[in-house]
Amino acid sequence: MIDGAMKPKAGIKSIGRKTLNALKSLKDLRPRITHDVLIHYTMLVLIAILAFCIRMLPLQWGFFLSEFDPYFHYRLAKYIDKHGLFSWLTWHDYKSWYPYGRDIGKTSFPGLAMTAAILYRLLRMLGVPITLYQLCVIFPPIMGALTCVAIYFLARDIGGRNVAILSALFLAINPPYITRTSLGFFDDETVGIFSMIVVFFSFLRSLNEEIPAKKRLLYSVIAGLLLGYISASWGASRYPLGILWLLAFVLLITGKYNTELLKSYAITMGLGLFIAIHIPKLGLKFLTEFSCVPALGVLILLAIYELARHIESVKIRIITVAAALALMAGGYLLLSKYGIVTPISGKFLAVINPLARLQNPLVQSVAEHRPVAWSSIFYEMGAGVILSIIGIYFAAQNPTRHNIFIILYGLSTLYFACSMIRLLLLLAPPLSILWAIGTIRLATPFTEIIREADMLARTKRLRVHVGKEFSIIFLTILFVLLLFSTTHVMAVANTPTTIASAATPTRRYYPDWIEALMWMRYNLPDDAVVCAWWDYGYWITVLGNKTTLADNGTVNSTQIKQIATMFVSNETEAIKILKRYGVTHVVVFMAIDQSGRPVGWGEGTKWVWMARIAGYNETDFMDMSRGTWTEKGTQTVIYKLMTYGAQTKIGITPMVSLQHFKLVYYSSGPAKGGVYALVCIYEVVY
Secondary structure (H helix, E strand, O other): HHHHHHHHHHHHHHHHHHHHHHHHHHHHHHHOHHHHHHHHHHHHHHHHHHHHHOHHHHHHHHOOOOOOOHHHHHHHHHHHHHHOOOHHHHHOOOOOOOOOOOEEEOOOHHHHHHHHHHHHHHHOOOOOOOOHHHHHHHHHHHHHHHHHHHHHHHHHHOOOHHHHHHHHHHHHOOHHHHHHHHHOOOHHHHHHHHHHHHHHHHHHHHHHOOOOOOHHHHHHHHHHHHHHHHHOOOOOHHHHHHHHHHHHHHHHHHHOOOOHHHHHHHHHHHHHHHHHHOOOOHHHHHHHHHHOHHHHHHHHHHHHHHHHOOOOHHHHHHHHHHHHHHHHHHHHHHHOOOOOOOOOHHHHHHHOOHHHHHHOOHHHHHHHHOOHHHHHHHHHHHHHHHHHHHHHHHHHOOOOOHHHHHHHHHHHHHHHHHOHHHHHHHHHHHHHHHHHHHHHHHHHHHHHHHHHHHHHHHHOOOOOOOHHHHHHHHHHHHHHHHHHHOOOOOHOOOOOOOOOOOOOOOOOOHHHHHHHHHHHHHHHOOOEEOOOOOOHHHHHHHHHOOOOOOOOOOOOOOHHHHHHHHHOOHHHHHHHHHHHHHEEEEEEEEEEEEOOOEEEEEHHHHHHHHHHHHHOHHHHHHHHHOOOEEEOHHHHHHHHHHHHHHHHHHHOOOOOOOOOOOOOOOOOOOOOOEEEEEEEEEEEOO
């Protein structure tokens, strides 16, 4: 009985001892973070906050989407949220490219819009009080900050923690990247650059034989899924696809092949291309596009090499490899002969071969498609250009997989950035890493000299000054170079969204476009068809809620040419084109001084590209040396509509007469710096 009475007490004591031991063991769960590591990650968090805050600076001019394409992505996200995740596949939009409309599924990449729609639903489920529009506006700065974190991990694998932290900082303050991730710039690049960096990080990790096989497999899968995601989000997905096959090929010919390369490459490319061909805009034809064929070719080469490694007989190995290569070459020639392998076209060809754009004035007319001067690169990047070249030198001294990758990444994006100014964005991540490598490798010997000089002075009581003072001077010069390379960052970031500045390159708020679009929304009939230059199509469709003849998608170059022809024709010819398309209203935009003269923005300069796209020479309409319109030029619709609107705005009786157009609205915004941003809406009179 005594033993039985003691059992509960013994049980209680046992439970108590176990609880006490468990509490004592909690101390082992504390994260073992050193002071150095804590400071390091605190710096990374501060850099991410800095990146976000810099990109939020346009908020002072209003909470708007920026540029033009973001309005389409917002409209697509709104449609997906309302009609379902895959509703875009069957959406034929008749509010754009009237009267034929636009097949959204076959002419757009849905990745960004689907991301926003899914994220919006998740936030609403969590009770976050946010609208889809607000999410789209703030999404770019968030992604800009996250990309700085992503590049930290990629750069850490390449050059260590110090290189990583500097890379994150340099990307956070990189002007071209800021402009593409600032408030409201809800475009493909926001997810494209982030995903690209993670793809490269994951793929390189998957090649590391020191990592367990399961983790290598996971990294390969992540790389493949994100490569597919980029393909669903951005036309520039051809670039990460290209850099991966180029890296694999270089590793093969430089003797750095291992079996993991074949496995990782096959998984990454397999998943990425599987997702890509299910995007209607790409489809199965993407596999036979010239940009994709080398990726499949490299996969076959890797498989041949792996097979050859297991053939012991040298003679049989040579015969096998030669036969396989001959079959590859013959197959490619045969496919090319019958047109199965399709060439790269459009703006992608213009990137690889800048001379190709001379054949396409529509591509040339876009400012961001023009070649960039070296002076512009130096202005944007400063000393980073020089230090990144030094970084390439140091990376080449130790040709590891990671260093070979960053060299290929840097040199290829430098070429593309020189070809097209928009692609300075692609250059930003590798330049940030190479800049950091060059800076750290240059600074390290001098910091060591300073440290050793202090130790010698203390231990031997010697005065060691020459090396220390020289090192301090060098590090000071290096710091000043870095400082002056970033002086214009705030000026770049502190720029209003395009619609807030009424599409003028100024830091002033012009309400003209916003007022005009609101007037269209509430005053034009629902069945109105608006003709404007294609630049403003998304604004008119989304904010004006009116049907347009063309938009920034430029999916129908023939229709754009018709619009251009209408603007540079006389009224008699123009009205025939307008009647053919059932146009009810025409919109023109220009910037004028207080005397009514154009100051070079809006249609004041775009008429030149209208003339070229229509197949004319601009000298037929204007004496370019004097800047005066010819007699033929004064008869064009674009001249008459600009002149009539400008003179009406400043209170002068118009000196031109309009037969088929009636001015029904002109914006009332005040002059800023002596310049009006003027939007005019004309009703077509048949």
